[in-house]
Amino acid sequence: MSTNISSRLLTDAPRVLVVDGSRVVRQLITRVLQAELPGVEVVGCGSGTEAQQMLGDGVFDFITIALRLPDMDGLELARFVRESAPQAYVPIVVVSGDVDDRLHRRSLGEHVTDYFDKALGFQALAEFIRGYVRPDAAAEGVVLYVEDSRVVALATRRMLEKIGLTVRHVVSVEDALALLETSKAQGEVGADVVLTDVSLKGELTGGDLLEHIRGAFGYGKGRLPVLVMTGDENPANQAALIRAGANDLVEKPVEERLLVTKLLFQLRVAKHVRGHTAEA
Secondary structure, eight states, X not given: OOOOGGGOOTTTSOEEEEEOSOHHHXXXXXXXXXXXSTTOEEEEESSHHHHHHHHHHOOOSEEEEOSBOSSSBHHHHHHHHHHHOSSSOOOEXXXXXXXXXXXXXXXXXXXXXXXXXXXXXXXXXXXXXXXXHSOOSOOOOEEEEEOSOHHHHHHHHHHHHHTTXXXXXXXXXXXXXXXXXXXXXXXXXXOSEEEEESOOSSSSOHHHHHHIIIIISOOOTTTSOEEEEESOOOHHHXXXXXXXXXXXXXXXXXXXXXXXXXXXXXXXXXHHHHHHHHHO
């Protein structure tokens, strides 16, 4: 039985997919990752088609893609991951020697989280990946937290503030939208990450909030990550939330370590995405 999207804990044993047409490059990356990240599982693929097959069979925590693959462009594979892979917003990093040229032409595209120049060496790549799959135990950032149970909200807020996060708590989607609207009018997003329950007492649900954030506000998954808490264990309903724009899910009752790990992970990815958008 496959693991639900919502119950996978990234730091348990990270799975990295390495896609490169060169067997030597795949072996080099694998060797360095295994030395730097004990417990890591590295899956190597020599073509885009092979990678697409692997992505359909399981969840990965990190993907490296060469720009030029034997059967397709690396960015084509990145687009496939975003549109078809049955998983959360996994970081996709292009590992290539000709990244600079594409970057200057602004042609790496919205599907890529980050890029890495091979000239820096694979040891540096391992450090780079470690920053994603082994996030720090503390972080900075503003969480917009939507929860209508004051008891649950109090416990969760303490949990998040304990690791250094700033929590802006509201009890309904209507209140969350008002806060985001006010922030947008001031030229700001209003939060670094959104944490919301699906079922709320107001007229609008967590799904409606997702729809507004991705549609009306136009914030992509990298710009404003949304982590959804759900009591629904149905894999089809969980996948529907991911398709609707959720970066990831956490099943209720919420396990503290899982929630913190996933929140910090999304904050880290968003920070990288915003950093590159600002440089563009």
